[in-house]
Amino acid sequence: MADIHFNKDQGSKLKLFTPGPVFVPEWVLKELSKPNDTHRSVPYQEMHKQAREGIQKLLYTENDCFIFTSSATGIMEACVRNLVNKDEKALFLSIGAFGDRWYEIGVKNGKNAIKEGVEWGKALKPEIVKDILSKDHYSAVFLQSNETSTGVYNPMEEIIPIIKDSGALVCVDTTSSIAGVKIEIDKLRIDVCLASVQKCLALPPGLAIASISQHALEKAEKVENRGFYFDFVYFKKKSNSNETPTTPPIPQIRALVAQLDYILNEEGIENRFIRHTRLGKRTRIWARDMNLEMFPEKGYESNTVSTMRNSINLDCGKMVNEMLSKGYRIVNGYGDLANKTFRIGHMGEITIKDLEEMLETLTDVISAQRLNKISTN
Ligand SMILES: Cc1ncc(COP(=O)(O)O)c(C=O)c1O
Known part of the structure; x- marks a missing residue:
């Protein structure tokens, strides 16, 4: 054994x-073993740019895409810290364990977090979402597309427009569906779409990615205590020059570029x-x-x-x-x-x-x- x-x-x-x-496929493992320049070099910036552009294609978005040295949970926390002010309410729509985790992150970060949801095994239907949103005003809403604990996929095309119409920012955790299920970020006007890479992207764990809308970035500028490591405003500044704020796992990013190329240009x-x-x-x-x-x-x-x-x-x-x-x-x-x-x-x-x-x-x-x-x- x-x-x-x-x-x-x-x-x-x-x-x-x-x-x-x-x-993890052979071609990804091969990329991981190749030598690289440092993360403050032109060759790295070129590689980073390719990763950013590949993620944009994967997510059907023109929003900027950030690369984080963490798993998905890190960005779940980043969303809470960057997008919710002290005097605002954040809504966590939970249909299982990972929805509950996001709510817990909200609570542990001292936010005014409210959890609503459905029995495990059920999905968030438009009428349920409408009903929840009619009761209060929320500045941000957090939910999963695919809930990995229950194996439920929420009807994103039906419920996201309802949340957007309420005026809230919407953050979607697509960890167990990105690169396996189509999700059109710009069409749905999703503010943050996040995922780690060790699932449908078939990369080793250790990296997470997210698309961030202009609206979300503007909001982050107005939120206090965003922290340092996951500060969206700092990420944006570094992203403009195709870099990350701190040292990223460079071989992983090389592998991400290769895998995006495979997905977009070979498998389709x-x-x-x-x-x-x-x-x-x-x-x-x-x-x-x-x-x-x-x-x-x-x-x-x-x-x-x-x-x-x-x-x-x-x-x-x-x-x-x-x-x-x-x-x-x-x-x-x-x-x-x-x-x-x-x-x-x-x-x-x-x-x-x-x-x-x-x-x-x-x-x-x-x-x-x-x-x-x-x-x-
Ligand atoms: C839907 C969903 N969200 C978040 C996570 C947490 O991901 P990570 O372990 O990359 O932080 C997982 C992990 O299985 C997941 O399936």
Whole structure:
């Protein structure tokens, strides 16, 4: 087993069907090992510019895009610190664990944070959002597109315009869907769209990206105590010269440029979205065939991570371990949902063939567990 997890010469041999970090392709690993100039050099600036422009294409935006040395949670905190003043109310629309986390960040940063949401497994529908917004005035609204704990994808095209019409700034955490699901930032007028790179972008963890609207930047200028490390105003100043305020993980940015080039110019962004849609559909068909109910309400299932209800009374922990011994990592349910649900990540560079092979193994593992149960009862 140790050889699968940690192989000194070859790294991990596990096939990751996780909601991140995910399998990193060979061409990305190669880029990571190349030498670089310093972050205060013209070659670096050229590379940074390519990353910025690539992210803009990926997000369908002309807004500036920043690169942060952190995971997504760092930018979630940055949004709260940069965009909410003391005398303002911030609304956190939560549909699961990561929505709850954003609210907690709001509270821990001393903001006037209000959490509203729906039962886990459900999505934010337009009428729910309208109703919530009719009760009060919020200066900023925070929400996930794809909630990784429940496997629900919110109807972004329907709810974002409602939030924008309320006059609030809108920040969207697209961590587990960016580069897997189309989201058109400028069309939807999203002020901040953020994500870490270890999910559908298939890069190693350690970097996060965000698009920032002019409106958000102007707001940040008026907010006190933005902190230093994640100050949007300082980021903008450095971004203008294709730099970051502090030393970034330069090899990661090189790899990001290569991966964006692959996505935009080799696979093709629309093809990538189609592939993720197919991966989602295929997993849901498999679940149906196995008599496993989906945890998300129908019509709002994620195409990057599938959360299945444990409707056939499996020992999910045992199933995950058995899959590990066969070289695959799938994951148990998130937090309190462990054993009540389990999750299959199908994001990044996973192909339909990879998925089919994994599902075949998983089917065998589940069948063996069920047979065993029958014979011991
Ligand atoms: C939707 C969502 N938001 C935020 C996070 C936190 O990301 P990170 O670990 O990169 O901070 C995750 C991680 O799984 C996530 O899925």
